[in-house]
Amino acid sequence: MGHAQYDTDGFDQAAASRPRERVAVKGCIFKDGRMLFLFKPDAARRLSIAPDLEEDLPGGCVEAGESWQEALVREVREEGDNFGRGTIPEGERYVNLEYVSANPTGPFHVGHGRWASLGDAMARVMRHGGYDVYEEYYINDHGNQMDVFGNSVNVRYQQLLGRDVEMPEACYGGAYVKDIAQDIIDQDGDKWLNVSDEERVEAFREMAYDMTLKNQREVLANFGTTFDKWFSERSLYVEDENGESAVSRSLDAMREKGYLYEKDGALWFRSTDLGDDKDRVLIKGDGEATYFMSDVAYHYDKMMRGFDHLIDLWGADHHGYIKRCECMLEAWGWPGALEVQLGQLVNLFRDGKAVRMSKRTGEMVTFEELIDEVGVDATRYLMLSRSADQPIDFDIEVAKKKDASNPVYYVQYAHARICSVLKKLESEGVKFEGADAVDASVLTDPAEQALIRLLAAFPAEIAAAAEKYDPARITRYCIDVASAYHRFYNACRILDAEGAVQQGRIALCLAVRGVIHNILTMFKVTAPETM
Numbered sequence: 001m002g003h004a005q006y007d008t009d010g011f012d013q014a015a016a017s018r019p020r021e022r023v024a025v026k027g028c029i030f031k032d033g034r035m036l037f038l039f040k041p042d043a044a045r046r047l048s049i050a051p052d053l054e055e056d057l058p059g060g061c062v063e064a065g066e067s068w069q070e071a072l073v074r075e076v077r078e079e080g081d082n083f084g085r086g087t088i089p090e091g092e093r094y095v096n097l098e099y100v101s102a103n104p105t106g107p108f109h110v111g112h113g114r115w116a117s118l119g120d121a122m123a124r125v126m127r128h129g130g131y132d133v134y135e136e137y138y139i140n141d142h143g144n145q146m147d148v149f150g151n152s153v154n155v156r157y158q159q160l161l162g163r164d165v166e167m168p169e170a171c172y173g174g175a176y177v178k179d180i181a182q183d184i185i186d187q188d189g190d191k192w193l194n195v196s197d198e199e200r201v202e203a204f205r206e207m208a209y210d211m212t213l214k215n216q217r218e219v220l221a222n223f224g225t226t227f228d229k230w231f232s233e234r235s236l237y238v239e240d241e242n243g244e245s246a247v248s249r250s251l252d253a254m255r256e257k258g259y260l261y262e263k264d265g266a267l268w269f270r271s272t273d274l275g276d277d278k279d280r281v282l283i284k285g286d287g288e289a290t291y292f293m294s295d296v297a298y299h300y301d302k303m304m305r306g307f308d309h310l311i312d313l314w315g316a317d318h319h320g321y322i323k324r325c326e327c328m329l330e331a332w333g334w335p336g337a338l339e340v341q342l343g344q345l346v347n348l349f350r351d352g353k354a355v356r357m358s359k360r361t362g363e364m365v366t367f368e369e370l371i372d373e374v375g376v377d378a379t380r381y382l383m384l385s386r387s388a389d390q391p392i393d394f395d396i397e398v399a400k401k402k403d404a405s406n407p408v409y410y411v412q413y414a415h416a417r418i419c420s421v422l423k424k425l426e427s428e429g430v431k432f433e434g435a436d437a438v439d440a441s442v443l444t445d446p447a448e449q450a451l452i453r454l455l456a457a458f459p460a461e462i463a464a465a466a467e468k469y470d471p472a473r474i475t476r477y478c479i480d481v482a483s484a485y486h487r488f489y490n491a492c493r494i495l496d497a498e499g500a501v502q503q504g505r506i507a508l509c510l511a512v513r514g515v516i517h518n519i520l521t522m523f524k525v526t527a528p529e530t531m
Contacts, residue, residue, distance in 0.1 A: 069440030072456050076511040077435045081518055084459040086466065088130035092309070095131050096302050097123050099313035100220070101138040104213045105149040107176055110346045111315065113367035114392065116225045117383035118343060119313050121471035124522045129466025134307065135227045141209060142233040142294060148172065150205025154197070156181035157204065161190050174363055180208050219368045223376055224524040236297040237289070247293060250300035251282070259331045269296070274327040296328050303334055310338045311469065313388070318342070341469055344391040346383070351397045374399040377525045381408035384523065387472045402531075407479060411516060412528055414482035418513040419529040421494055425506065428495070438507045439500045447491040448508065451484045455511050471523070478519045485512050 076083050099119025102112050123133040152172040158165045160181055167173060184192070184207060192200050220226070236246040251267075254260050259270045265285035269292075272279050282293045302310055310329075314321070322340045329338045348355040348365055355365060371379055378399040385407060386392050404410050443452065458477070465473040494505045520527040 068456075069443070069452055070435070070438055072452065073438050073440065073507045073511055074435040076455065076514050077507075080514065081521070083514065083518060084462040085128055086130040086459070086463050093130065093132045094306065094308045095126065095133050095311060096136055096305075096307040096309070097126075097133050097311045097313070098136045098138055098302075100225075101140065102216065103140045103145055104209050104216065105145055105172055106174055106212065108216060108219055108367035109364055110348060110367050110370050110394070111343075113223070113370060113379060114346050114383045115313055115315075115343055116220060116223060116367075117380050118388055118471065120225045121380075121384050121474075121523050122311075122313070122341075122469050124524075125462065125471045125474060126466045126469070128462050128522060131466060134229070136229045136231055136302075137227045138298065139213065139230055139232045141213075142237065143291065146205055146209065147201065149177075149208055150201045150203075152177045153181050153184070153204040153208045154201045157184055157192065157200075160185060161193060163193075177208075180211055183211065215368075219371070223367075223371060223379070231298070233294050233298070236294055236301070245297075246301045247289065247297040249304075250297040253300060253332055254296070254328070257331055257333070269324075269328065269331070271324055271327040271331075274330050276323050276327045280324050292324065295325060299325065299328060299338065300332065303329070303332070303337060308337075312338065312340045314340055314342055316342045316344050339469075341388055343388040347391060347393045349393055349395040352395065355396065370394075370396070377412070378406065378408050380523055380525050381411070381475060384472050384475045387470050407475070408525060409531075411478050411482045411520065412526070413531055414485050415513060415516045415520065415527045416529060416531040417489065418485070418509045418516075421489075421509055422506070422513075424495060430495075430502070430506075432506045432510065433503055435507060438504050440504060440507075442500045443504045443508065445488075445492050447484070447488040448505070451481075451488050451508055451512065454481050454484050455515055458515055474519055475523070478516060481512060481515060485516075 079085070097119060099122075100108075100112055100115045102108060108116075119135070123135050126133050148170050149172055151168065155165050155167050155171070156178045160178070171177075181204075184204065192203065195203075217230075239245045239248075251260065254269065259273065260282075261268050261270060266281050267283035269280045269282050280292055281290050282296060283289055299310065312325075318340075319342060325340065326338055329335065348370075374396055382394055382399055383392065398406055399408075400406075402409055404413075440452070443449065454477075461474060461477045465471055488508070492505060494502065494509065497505055517527045
């Protein structure tokens with residue numbers, strides 16, 4: 001890549017990198033706006049920076065001397081992918097993170113893609129911060145929506161075979177339903193015309209469910225998002241050899257605490273005792289379980305599996321559902337064990353114009369179509385460009401650009417640029433003498449100092465992002481690091497430098513490459529060596 005000037009001003013820093021507040025976490029202390037210490041106490045002692053840190057201070061309120069910069073370079077090099085890794089106390093560490101959890105009644109929309117990106121990245125940031133995260137997908141495969149889905153396929157199947165039947169008002173009308181019906185015809189022909197409507201609907205419900213769930217699994221796998229468990233809602237109602245189910249066990253535990261009562265033939269949860277605005281029906285008068293009953297049983301099951309904390313990632317339209325779910329955990333004696341993160345929607349654009357429909361299908365743009373057009377890297381990174389509580393304006397054409405207006409390209413280019421510089425140095429016989437030989441006191445240029453300060457803040461950024469469940473904080477930080485590196489690259493010669501200055505700048509390049517590589521791989525985005 002040589003020394004061609006890179007347009008670092010082409011990226012909209014104001015929009016992409018909002019100021020990050022200072023947080024009191026181990027590894028980063030600020031006083032009067034000045035950074036005093038940047039390492040966890042155990043790391044500081046190991047590096048002999050400050051052997052007498054006081055345990056009650058969050059990182060050691062001692063003023064670091066010149067040696068902390070050398071120690072930083074050494075720490076990044078020695079720790080590699082573990083740089084910035086934190087620890088969480090026993091009893092707070094084991095977390096169940098549930099996300100995406102779409103109904104198995106159709107393809108993923110782009111909003112599901114955001115939840116996949118966000119949940120996956122949240123899990124990896126939290127792991128880096130010291131949590132033990134168990135990722136779970138809840139399959140909503142119980143209830144009336146499955147029957148509606150089966151009947152929708154039933155009607156399309158009959159229509160394709162020439163019968164004059166109309167789609168009911170309650171139906172799934174997407175073109176994908178017709179595709180499923182055609183797949184059944186291709187496999188079984190017209191044999192299902194000779195059975196009762198009830199038998200046909202039941203059979204098609206299960207066939208359509210299997211096809212849709214298979215597609216959802218494949219789309220997520222291709223996107224790089226995997227789960228430790230796919231939990232079927234149906235399993236909550238299956239009785240064991242003792243005649244008990246997850247539903248009955250959750251009800252028994254709530255009854256024991258005195259929060260159940262019967263009224264008008266229905267079974268109610270006395271959630272108003274815990275601050276809810278009204279009590280909630282769990283089992284209706286006709287014996288049918290409510291949707292909330294499944295949530296009660298599911299969350300009780302999760303806690304009984306030994307998790308310290310539960311995090312659910314939901315769409316913003318579920319805001320009114322949070323309080324009742326918090327109440328059920330409190331009823332069992334686990335107040336505060338559940339935390340719900342609400343995610344806002346994705347607004348699709350193409351060259352600044354809103355995209356409502358897919359060019360291919362004339363219907364909604366699916367998550368799979370978006371990935372196919374812009375790729376996994378751009379989709380993942382752009383879906384993480386803002387915190388979950390903010391909507392995202394995703395411009396498809398920007399995501400495909402190979403310039404500084406595309407955030408993922410901007411960051412990847414910084415990584416590739418560093419790799420190019422290091423290869424050039426190697427080809428000219430310049431060797432890095434090792435982090436122990438670096439004299440950071442020669443790195444006095446403002447661009448060098450800015451880069452060092454940003455690198456030193458990485459452990460604190462990870463800790464804050466993990467604590468706040470905000471992986472977007474790290475994407476913004478990564479853009480800051482890439483910007484600082486581009487400025488450093490343009491201001492400070494590397495190939496033409498000599499002696500200690502060149503060695504110090506090589507060390508900086510290696511450290512920056514390590515941190516960017518760490519972040520990109522953490523978010524399952526490729527870190528190219530050439531571009």
